[in-house]
Amino acid sequence: MKIAVLPGDGIGPEIVAQAVKVLEALRADGAKLEMETAPIGGAGYDAAGDPLPEATLTLAREADAVLLGAVGGPQYDTLDRPLRPERGLLRIRKELNLFANLRPALLYPELAGASSLKPEVVSGLDIMIVRELTGDVYFGQPRGIEVRPSPTGGSERVGFNTMLYSESEVRRVAHVAFGIAMKRGRKLCSVEKANVLECSELWKEVMIEVSKDYPEVELSHMYVDNAAMQLIRAPKQFDTIVTGNIFGDILSDAASMLSGSIGMLPSASLDAHDKGMYEPIHGSAPDIAGRNLANPLATILSAAMMYRYTFADLATADRIENAVKKVIAQGLRTGDIWTEGTRKVSCSEMGDAVVAAL
Ligand SMILES: NC(=O)c1ccc[n+]([C@@H]2O[C@H](COP(=O)([O-])OP(=O)(O)OC[C@H]3O[C@@H](n4cnc5c(N)ncnc54)[C@H](O)[C@@H]3O)[C@@H](O)[C@H]2O)c1
Numbered sequence: 103m104k105i106a107v108l109p110g111d112g113i114g115p116e117i118v119a120q121a122v123k124v125l126e127a128l129r130a131d132g133a134k135l136e137m138e139t140a141p142i143g144g145a146g147y148d149a150a151g152d153p154l155p156e157a158t159l160t161l162a163r164e165a166d167a168v169l170l171g172a173v174g175g176p177q178y179d180t181l182d183r184p185l186r187p188e189r190g191l192l193r194i195r196k197e198l199n200l201f202a203n204l205r206p207a208l209l210y211p212e213l214a215g216a217s218s219l220k221p222e223v224v225s226g227l228d229i230m231i232v233r234e235l236t237g238d239v240y241f242g243q244p245r246g247i248e249v250r251p252s253p254t255g256g257s258e259r260v261g262f263n264t265m266l267y268s269e270s271e272v273r274r275v276a277h278v279a280f281g282i283a284m285k286r287g288r289k290l291c292s293v294e295k296a297n298v299l300e301c302s303e304l305w306k307e308v309m310i311e312v313s314k315d316y317p318e319v320e321l322s323h324m325y326v327d328n329a330a331m332q333l334i335r336a337p338k339q340f341d342t343i344v345t346g347n348i349f350g351d352i353l354s355d356a357a358s359m360l361s362g363s364i365g366m367l368p369s370a371s372l373d374a375h376d377k378g379m380y381e382p383i384h385g386s387a388p389d390i391a392g393r394n395l396a397n398p399l400a401t402i403l404s405a406a407m408m409y410r411y412t413f414a415d416l417a418t419a420d421r422i423e424n425a426v427k428k429v430i431a432q433g434l435r436t437g438d439i440w441t442e443g444t445r446k447v448s449c450s451e452m453g454d455a456v457v458a459a460l
């Protein structure tokens with residue numbers, strides 16, 4: 103198996119180094135793995151003037167899977183929009199056709215005290231958010247900033263984006279979500295804003311059409327504002343959630359705090375053939391970058407998802423996840439999940455501990 107390793111910016115290289123340690127330990131144990139590193143995001147801009155250098159895209163296309171850290175940072179905020187690190191990330195998702203983004207939010211029992219909610223509200227939490235990843239207002243055309251006539255006379259700048267979903271885009275992610283719900287609790291909640299948006303009206307109609315193929319799955323619908331509230335009020339009502347690109351982006355960051363920290367949530371971004379890119383849901387965390395403070399568990403758990411979804415090696419996926427469970431049970435915590443009575447460790451110490459537990 104060939105893995106393209108794209109550390110990116112900020113804490114990206116620090117957290118990816120820990121996941122690579124885990125993969126190297128598996129290789130030392132007999133796994134046939136090849137890893138090659140390439141720059142993306144701000145690092146891609148610095149190296150080649152492009153947030154997604156051609157060589158990086160080629161490597162990612164040739165690899166069986168991609169492991170990504172995070173991109174972006176304040177030093178790049180002054181660049182023109184096409185050169186911003188985030189454009190590199192969006193482009194690689196689009197180029198590889200990674201339309202289904204799986205973001206599991208679950209609570210390790212020992213982290214109940216780190217959750218933003220009371221232990222009884224989150225104990226046993228296990229939600230899967232299926233976020234559509236290559237459509238929506240992120241990619242819809244037209245988009246831009248231009249000068250237009252102002253209603254009060256003269257002219258002014260307007261910024262505009264287009265929220266757009268075709269039925270085929272909704273249908274393919276719906277099939278992924280129903281398939282996942284079938285293997286989980288057979289409850290799928292489709293989240294949209296169909297009371298306001300035509301785009302969401304179509305989304306909901308297509309979800310209902312696709313649900314006919316999955317009679318065992320109970321489909322429900324919820325407006326995104328209510329869903330945000332329900333996630334905080336009573337998150338265990340959800341089993342699998344399917345939603346569009348921007349709603350899924352926002353809801354998954356919110357859901358991460360039910361698990362204790364955004365540093366705990368991994369993700370898999372899949373195409374139609376289970377080729378995948380694996381990355382934590384968080385960003386480059388410029389506020390803690392370069393200080394060996396970041397939580398690497400979301401990235402290590404993303405490597406476990408790589409084994410589960412792309413390599414179809416469930417035993418190794420379980421093995422990585424069990425190693426993470428073990429270090430948490432041992433009381434090791436990076437700062438973001440630290441609570442009284444547990445032992446604070448650095449990013450690299452956490453990586454070492456997972457390797458030892460493996
Ligand atoms: N997938 C990605 O590459 C990705 C995702 C989100 C944001 N970004 C980019 O990252 C940059 C910073 O964005 P932001 O500050 O809004 O979001 P962020 O997720 O980087 O950070 C938000 C907060 O969470 C903390 N945090 C994040 N990951 C952590 C970890 N592993 N361990 C401990 N704490 C962690 C940070 O320190 C910060 O306080 C921006 O340029 C943004 O565009 C990239």
Ligand SMILES: CC(C)[C@H](C(=O)O)[C@@H](O)C(=O)O
Binds near residue numbers: 174188191192351383
């Ligand atoms: C950096 C940004 C483009 C990205 C997104 O919005 O998809 C990030 O927030 C994420 O969740 O992966």
Ligand SMILES: [Mg+2]
Binds near residue numbers: 351352355383
């Ligand atoms: Mg996000």
